[in-house]
Amino acid sequence: MLFEKQTVNHPLTNVLKQAGKIILGKDQQIRMAMCCILARGHLLIEDVPGVGKTTLSHVLASMLGLHYQRIQFTSDLLPADIVGVSIFDRESSTFRFHPGPVFSQVILADEINRASPKAQSALLEAMEEHQVTADGKTMKLPEPFFVIATQNPSHQVGTFPLPESQLDRFLMRIRLGYPDQAGERALLKGEDRRELIAKITPAMTVEDLLLLQKEVAQVFASDALIDYVQALVNYTRDSARFEMGLSPRAGLAILRAAQSWALMAGRKQVLPEDVQTIIPAVVGHRLRAVANGDAKILDPAMELIRSVAIP
Numbered sequence: 001m002l003f004e005k006q007t008v009n010h011p012l013t014n015v016l017k018q019a020g021k022i023i024l025g026k027d028q029q030i031r032m033a034m035c036c037i038l039a040r041g042h043l044l045i046e047d048v049p050g051v052g053k054t055t056l057s058h059v060l061a062s063m064l065g066l067h068y069q070r071i072q073f074t075s076d077l078l079p080a081d082i083v084g085v086s087i088f089d090r091e092s093s094t095f096r097f098h099p100g101p102v103f104s105q106v107i108l109a110d111e112i113n114r115a116s117p118k119a120q121s122a123l124l125e126a127m128e129e130h131q132v133t134a135d136g137k138t139m140k141l142p143e144p145f146f147v148i149a150t151q152n153p154s155h156q157v158g159t160f161p162l163p164e165s166q167l168d169r170f171l172m173r174i175r176l177g178y179p180d181q182a183g184e185r186a187l188l189k190g191e192d193r194r195e196l197i198a199k200i201t202p203a204m205t206v207e208d209l210l211l212l213q214k215e216v217a218q219v220f221a222s223d224a225l226i227d228y229v230q231a232l233v234n235y236t237r238d239s240a241r242f243e244m245g246l247s248p249r250a251g252l253a254i255l256r257a258a259q260s261w262a263l264m265a266g267r268k269q270v271l272p273e274d275v276q277t278i279i280p281a282v283v284g285h286r287l288r289a290v291a292n293g294d295a296k297i298l299d300p301a302m303e304l305i306r307s308v309a310i311p
Helices: 011-022 027-038 053-063 079-083 117-129 181-189 193-198 206-218 223-238 248-264 272-283 300-307
Strands: 042-046 068-072 084-089 094-099 106-110 131-134 137-140 146-151 170-174
Touching: 011 027, 011 053, 011 193, 027 042, 027 053, 027 170, 027 206, 027 248, 027 272, 042 053, 053 068, 053 106, 053 146, 053 193, 079 084, 079 117, 084 131, 106 117, 117 131, 117 146, 170 248, 170 272, 206 248, 223 248, 223 272, 223 300, 248 272, 272 300
Parallel strands: 042 146, 042 170, 068 106, 106 146
Antiparallel strands: 084 094, 131 137
16 A cells, blocks of 8 residues: 555655645645545635645646646636537537536636636536536546635625535635745745746656545544544534534545545544544534624634544
8 A cells, every 4th residue: 555655755745845845834734735635625725815825736736747727717707618618610510519627637716706606616516526517418527636726715805705515515625824934034035936836846646646545545434433523513513503514525524534634644544633633624614603603603613623522
């Protein structure tokens, strides 16, 4: 198994190390993004402009040697701009389908909440089924397939909040935040990030990535661990402190992300600590505290961890 061979030269170690040289001072966020990819999940990066959201997605795609396409979401973007469109071919007197940018291994949906809900929904089938349907024909997308979306804070002008159905399809949401003083100084004195990205050589093959994804599903989760995940999910459904409980898809996301985190730590078994580590990224965009409720619920994920004891 690939994870049993982790060394300083392990492909996963190399990806994390090389990405950390470009995205300065964000090792935890890089690990979380990689955890999401190994768990075969889609990633939402939410933060203010200019903190490196696009750079992180580009770096990961380049490190993994995957075909990468960026889609700039704007208010006039149409579903056909994402999925593709059929154009009449005079020579053959038939309509010919021209695939859109979604037919790539990594899609950067940049500023996804600047597009209309109609354009946003064009990604739903692709994210869930890894396929798209156009003109009554269903077409498979390449594997592996990931959507990394960036989102501006909802209070900014010209944004359309993502509906719950779309948010639930992102396995994780992370925030980058501003760099610390040392990281920002290194950024100011260092080489242009775009030039560094251009020099990237893949640190992992597609075959290695697919193998690691299979190994994530084989990381052992005990009955006690499953009990803990169920207790977390049930608490959100029974508590009056949340607007809506976590879905079965969210429960699966918690388990799979915890398995991925355990694998990255070189373990064959998931621990409750793995669940607690990934919980903020997995449930943070799915849970909302009840409006006008307990004012102390500023962080629903931490509230969940504090309220549910480990069996």
